[in-house]
Amino acid sequence: DVLTGVCGLFTDAHVTCVFLEDCVLPCSFQPDSDEVIRWLKQEVPVHSFQRGGEWSEHEQYAGRTSLFTHLVSRGNASLHLRGCGPRDRGRYKCHVRTSAGVHEAHVIVRVEAPIRALSLELSRLSGYEEVKCTTRHVYPAPHVAWATDPPTAQPLRPITRKLADRQGLYAVESRLRRLNSQSELTYICTVNSSYGSQTWTASLRERGITHSHTLFCKTLKAFCNISLSLSLSLSLSLSLSLSLSEINGVEGKDLTIPCHAPHYQPKSSLSWSFTNHNEEALILTYDSQSQLSSASAPWEACARLDVLKVPLGDGSLQLVNPVSLEHTGTYTCVYSSPQNTHTEHTGVNISAVTGERMRSQEESRWWIFAVVIAVLALALTGILGYLKVRGNQSKPRKRPEETSEMKPVKETTANERGLSESSPLTTGETLSTNVNILTP
Known part of the structure; x- marks a missing residue:
């Protein structure tokens, strides 16, 4: 108009x-x-x-x-x-x-050019874990802010890049290094348009997913991230990959996978998906308007959602009679509403063994860990021994003539000198000579 x-x-x-x-x-x-x-x-x-x-x-x-x-x-x-x-x-x-x-x-x-979408995901391309917040085709360049829930005393130091294309539109990428000291954190990325007309929020929480962590050993400092430079350009770099507290279940026994909307997330729709061997499959969706859920065909009999709890912020998924090979993997729930998303990744392991064997299996994992530590200790000992031997070999040696001059001369007899040697001494007479040679 x-x-x-x-x-x-x-x-x-x-x-x-x-x-x-x-x-x-x-x-x-x-x-x-x-x-x-x-x-x-x-x-x-x-x-x-x-x-x-x-x-x-x-x-x-x-x-x-x-x-x-x-x-x-x-x-x-x-x-x-x-x-x-x-x-x-x-x-x-x-x-x-x-x-x-x-x-x-x-x-x-x-x-x-308004914000049309906002993504928040984990990235490991920089050598360590980062939470990456991205939006594209925006003008003017928006403002990015980070927070965690609960808040941390450790300051957040994100790195934000804003690049304009030929049309003048901006691609904004902000990276925040993941705080390994606190695993149960929700990372929140908020993007505000330059004119203040829009505010987009994306949050991410991850539990039970395998990551690479640095171990700090007080008694054996060189167990992890060993880097030795030798004269032969020998280098050794070792790292251990540990898993966070994974949700474990037993085959045939119902299991609940938690998913809770944050307090700042308004009433929104919900979706569950499953990833195994890099293949993603949709489990079910929940519509906030109709308050009805719909499951995809393979999951209809084994995945349930309490539709009465979802509006209250509890979108936990119940696995019914899970199977080890089919249901072990990563489960992702996403709450979505206009300009707001909240994502949770949960690693689930469904075991076919009994509870007693599961405990013994956990104990065996600690034995494996101990063996790995022992192997690392032996490797370190060997390297240190090698360095010590090379250090001894590199010390300056004395000249042969210098060594012989420093030895005391033994007492010799005429018989030892041989019959062909001319000597004024008679047979049986002993020559005793003490020689002290001083070298400069």
Whole structure:
């Protein structure tokens, strides 16, 4: 609809135009005869109308501007601007001259490419775990803020990058390093549009998923992340992959997988999905309007949702008679509402063994861990021994002649000297010689 009204002298109107969409800049006047209408942007002519004809005044607006000519006689001088872009921002002036006088109005135009989607996911491409918050094709560049639930004393230090494409639209990526010291955290990413017209929120919680962690050993400091540089360019780097508290179940016994909406999440729809061997399958969906759930065919008999609890924020999934191979994997629940999402990933292991054997299996895992530590200790001992041997070999040795000179000369007899050796001594006479040689 075309906005109409009376424009006073130098009154301003504010209009936000959507990127690549049409926009109307309002201007109205007291109708009279002999209308001459001119639109200017910061005193640069944009569009003109006179004697029933109209034309664009600037190449930037060629073919993109027009008036509602059939409404001019009714006092409507609004400008129709098509395919708005960032270059169309600015202050416009509507100048109307009639036989009754001159009317002017000003319009402040803002161009916005609104936020259409916001994603929040875990990333491990940088060598450590990060929570990545991403939105694309936004203008102007939005503002990103991070928080955790519950709040942490440790300061959050996200790294945010904003890159513009040829059209001027921004791709925003913000990364926050995952706090390994606290596993039961919900990460919250909030994105606000530059003009304050939109606020999008995405949150993520993960439990029972295998990750790579750094172990700090007080007694054996070099068990993890060992890096030794030797003269032979020998290097050793070791790391251990541990699993967080995974939800364990027994085959044939019902299991409940928790999923709770945060307090700041309004009533929203819910979906459950399952991932195993990088293959994702939809389990069921819940519609907040009808308050009904619908399960996909393979899961109808083994997945249940209490529809009475979902509006209260409890969307936990119940597995009925689970099977080890079919139901072991990662379960994901997503609460979604306009401009808000909350995601939870839960690792589930369904075992076919009895409870007693499960306990023994847990004990065996600790034995395996102990064996790994022992192997690392032996490897470290060998490396240290190698370094010690090479250190001893590298010490400077004494010259042979220097060694012989330092040895004391033994007592020798004439018999030991041999019969062929000429000597003034008679047989049986003993020569005793003590030689002390001092070397400089």
